[in-house]
Amino acid sequence: MIPDEGVAVDAHVHLWRLARGDNVALSPAMTPIYRDLEPPDLKPRLDAAGVARIVVVQAAETLAEALFLLGLARKFSWISGIIAWVEPGSPAIEEEVAALSWNSCVKGVRPIRDDNRSIAWMLDARLDRGWQALSTAGLSLDILVQNWRELPIATELARLERYQREGAAGGLEIDLLDANEVRRRFPYVGPDVCAATWSKRDGTANPRLATPAVARAARALGAEIWQGTRVTRVEFAGERLRVVTDREFVVEAPYVVNASGAWGNEIAEQFGETTPMFEAAPPNFVTEPLPYFITPALQDAGGSVIIRQVERGNVIVGFYPRGPADRVRNRAPVAPEKTLQSLGDAIRVVPILRGAQAIRVWSGIEGYLPDMLPVMGWSHTTKNLLHAYGFCGHGFQLSPGVGYTLAEMIDEGNPRIPIDAFSISRFTGEVHPDAERLTGEFDAALASAAMRPRTESLQR
Numbered sequence: 001m002i003p004d005e006g007v008a009v010d011a012h013v014h015l016w017r018l019a020r021g022d023n024v025a026l027s028p029a030m031t032p033i034y035r036d037l038e039p040p041d042l043k044p045r046l047d048a049a050g051v052a053r054i055v056v057v058q059a060a061e062t063l064a065e066a067l068f069l070l071g072l073a074r075k076f077s078w079i080s081g082i083i084a085w086v087e088p089g090s091p092a093i094e095e096e097v098a099a100l101s102w103n104s105c106v107k108g109v110r111p112i113r114d115d116n117r118s119i120a121w122m123l124d125a126r127l128d129r130g131w132q133a134l135s136t137a138g139l140s141l142d143i144l145v146q147n148w149r150e151l152p153i154a155t156e157l158a159r160l161e162r163y164q165r166e167g168a169a170g171g172l173e174i175d176l177l178d179a180n181e182v183r184r185r186f187p188y189v190g191p192d193v194c195a196a197t198w199s200k201r202d203g204t205a206n207p208r209l210a211t212p213a214v215a216r217a218a219r220a221l222g223a224e225i226w227q228g229t230r231v232t233r234v235e236f237a238g239e240r241l242r243v244v245t246d247r248e249f250v251v252e253a254p255y256v257v258n259a260s261g262a263w264g265n266e267i268a269e270q271f272g273e274t275t276p277m278f279e280a281a282p283p284n285f286v287t288e289p290l291p292y293f294i295t296p297a298l299q300d301a302g303g304s305v306i307i308r309q310v311e312r313g314n315v316i317v318g319f320y321p322r323g324p325a326d327r328v329r330n331r332a333p334v335a336p337e338k339t340l341q342s343l344g345d346a347i348r349v350v351p352i353l354r355g356a357q358a359i360r361v362w363s364g365i366e367g368y369l370p371d372m373l374p375v376m377g378w379s380h381t382t383k384n385l386l387h388a389y390g391f392c393g394h395g396f397q398l399s400p401g402v403g404y405t406l407a408e409m410i411d412e413g414n415p416r417i418p419i420d421a422f423s424i425s426r427f428t429g430e431v432h433p434d435a436e437r438l439t440g441e442f443d444a445a446l447a448s449a450a451m452r453p454r455t456e457s458l459q460r
């Protein structure tokens with residue numbers, strides 16, 4: 001770690017004074033290190049190695065040790081940081097974290113149980129308060145991982161916890177499951193799966209069946225649907241808007257909803273508005289029919305595969321990264337090597353899929369915004385034009401809520417829930433890309449293009 005140019009920092013040093021009595025991991029058998037190791041012993045070695053500063057990492061599982069290390073840091077100014085121990089399940093965790101973070105020398109914590117031979121204990125939902133306190137205090141979390149198979153717990157824990165927290169805030173019941181519980185409920189998952197969130201109200205719908213059903217219901221309520229008809233122009237017609245198509249008819253209406261997906265900018269631009277939307281193709285494949293055993297929809301936390309099985313036995317796998325799509329030619333190709341890679345990812349999650357044949361591969365075109373939020377709300381240039389496009393892959397599941405909200409806006413003028421975050425005007429200022437999702441879910445070229453800062457204003 002080099003904080004200032006030319007200053008070397010050893011970011012992981014242990015110090016101890018045995019008479020304090022809490023370095024219980026040390027025993028007389030550890031002859032070379034079973035003695036006091038204090039700053040004056042270390043200094044000549046640091047000097048010889050050209051190391052100017054150090055960060056001391058906890059070696060005992062007590063708060064008393066944190067006090068001792070803070071005292072050393074007070075005496076030796078070249079101790080620049082401390083990684084202290086805390087027990088995240090402590091009944092006083094908020095106060096303990098507050099006390100530690102009060103001193104800017106404490107940079108983070110390293111909680112340890114049983115020498116972290118397994119870190120599955122970190123998935124215990126009762127520790128949530130502790131993780132939340134650390135995050136609020138801005139302290140970093142060091143994790144000692146002894147079992148490499150558990151690395152995903154360290155890398156994905158934060159993501160799983162976020163799923164659970166955000167889901168719970170939205171009224172969903174989401175359980176965080178440790179490795180044993182995952183295996184008990186879903187015995188077919190592979191050994192690499194060490195944790196999961198489980199949402200019992202999650203569900204799936206087959207769009208091939210759901211879409212015609214929605215169309216039938218809409219027609220029954222008086223809607224007219226013209227398939228294979230392209231809107232070529234939307235223009236003003238007095239107080240109304242006129243929609244011109246590539247067929248013989250035009251439609252005039254008091255309101256127009258621009259729900260044209262990845263093509264949303266084509267309509268918006270006719271009214272002097274645009275967005276930094278880009279199109280991409282989320283790939284999918286389906287296997288031959290296999291015995292039916294996967295009852296829930298499984299999603300790898302990193303998002304590389306989403307697996308579900310239909311009762312007829314075919315396993316459908318959606319996967320990342322999304323690749324380029326051609327909105328003009330209406331093409332969404334999938335590179336063959338991606339399917340092979342995702343078969344490997346699927347086998348890692350559900351090993352019984354080894355040897356299954358992928359019988360069909362497909363994709364489609366979706367519109368994405370750099371902040372991975374849709375555009376939804378009134379046009380800022382044109383009265384009675386409503387935008388609802390660029391759903392960034394959230395789409396199918398959100399459509400009933402989106403439709404309901406748009407209907408409220410037309411009926412009542414305003415939505416009953418706040419949707420300002422989706423406003424088309426958010427792109428007039430600085431755009432804040434969702435770097436985690438862009439880099440994790442898209443081909444590198446698409447992600448870096450989406451994150452590139454814009455020099456010109458998008459609004460005309």
Ligand SMILES: Cc1cc2nc3c(=O)[nH]c(=O)nc-3n(C[C@H](O)[C@H](O)[C@H](O)COP(=O)(O)OP(=O)(O)OC[C@H]3O[C@@H](n4cnc5c(N)ncnc54)[C@H](O)[C@@H]3O)c2cc1C
Nearest residue numbers: 229230231259260261263363364365391393394395396397
């Ligand atoms: C392969 C794939 C798998 C997916 N899996 C899931 C999933 O499992 N769960 C989920 O929730 N979501 C999923 N999605 C995402 C979901 O399908 C989309 O987010 C959703 O369809 C977006 O809805 P939309 O109405 O905004 O856009 P679209 O469904 O793209 O609809 C826009 C429509 O507007 C039409 N259009 C555009 N321009 C014009 C014009 N000028 N004139 C007339 N018509 C026009 C287009 O032809 C299109 O039919 C998946 C998407 C793909 C591609």
